[in-house]
Amino acid sequence: MAIPKYDFLDRPYVDDKLEYDYEEQIYVPKVQAILDYTYIDLLKDWTTVENAQSYLYLLSRVVYEIILSYKDAKYRNEMIYYLSHSKKARVELFKIFSDSAWYNRRDGGFMLAYNSGVNLNVGKLIEFGIDKAISPIAQQIIKNSYFSSRVLPFSINKTKKFYDLDDLLDFLVLENYITQDKADEIENINELPINNTYRVILDVDNQYLFTDLKTLDKAIKKSKIYDNINGDW
Numbered sequence: 001m002a003i004p005k006y007d008f009l010d011r012p013y014v015d016d017k018l019e020y021d022y023e024e025q026i027y028v029p030k031v032q033a034i035l036d037y038t039y040i041d042l043l044k045d046w047t048t049v050e051n052a053q054s055y056l057y058l059l060s061r062v063v064y065e066i067i068l069s070y071k072d073a074k075y076r077n078e079m080i081y082y083l084s085h086s087k088k089a090r091v092e093l094f095k096i097f098s099d100s101a102w103y104n105r106r107d108g109g110f111m112l113a114y115n116s117g118v119n120l121n122v123g124k125l126i127e128f129g130i131d132k133a134i135s136p137i138a139q140q141i142i143k144n145s146y147f148s149s150r151v152l153p154f155s156i157n158k159t160k161k162f163y164d165l166d167d168l169l170d171f172l173v174l175e176n177y178i179t180q181d182k183a184d185e186i187e188n189i190n191e192l193p194i195n196n197t198y199r200v201i202l203d204v205d206n207q208y209l210f211t212d213l214k215t216l217d218k219a220i221k222k223s224k225i226y227d228n229i230n231g232d233w
Contacts, residue, residue, distance in 0.1 A: 002159045003086055012084040017094055025080050027090065028060045029097040038098045059104065062133050063096050067147045081156050081219055082146065092145050096138045103135040157215040162208040168200065171210070
């Protein structure tokens with residue numbers, strides 16, 4: 001199944017908690033939101049809003065890389081799509097960002113992953129690895145969600161149901177899957193031309209279930225031409 005309708009976002013949602021960077025394809029928490037929801041005043045640590053927001057960009061990149069590290073390379077784009085189009089994923093991300101803001105106080109947490117030290121007692125180098133980048137709580141949030149799954153448990157492809165064959169054919173013509181001349185020749189779905197961009201089946205309720213098999217490819221192309229000024233694709 002696709003992402004459920006009640007959980008699906010047509011495009012990344014921006015509010016007082018999170019903004020979205022369409023170039024990097026990541027949600028980034030806002031400085032004021034961290035103060036409002038976690039009571040951490042990042043301005044005390046970073047002096048200016050710009051510095052604090054830059055820190056949150058770095059924090060977001062680290063969180064995304066940790067989440068994506070659970071995925072095979074071929075599934076990374078699917079997870080990026082899920083993170084930007086799921087209401088639930090958005091909520092879980094903000095929980096992780098909030099927890100990480102606490103965990104990283106005074107150069108702790110993922111800041112340590114950029115450093116190394118020396119144990120003077122034994123003369124050994126100490127490496128602070130990626131496992132220290134987020135807290136045990138944030139790690140548990142990841143494990144309790146789809147973030148840690150190697151493969152998403154549902155398809156990201158968009159689906160649509162039609163009760164009538166004519167309505168389905170009108171849709172296919174409107175969306176340029178088939179021509180009007182071809183639609184006029186079709187009397188049942190078995191006569192639809194073989195195409196790797198979509199699939200149509202009769203479900204158990206005798207409804208025509210249309211699946212766009214290129215949802216991810218289209219989303220990736222659209223993300224590169226998103227107009228941040230007027231909010232249009």
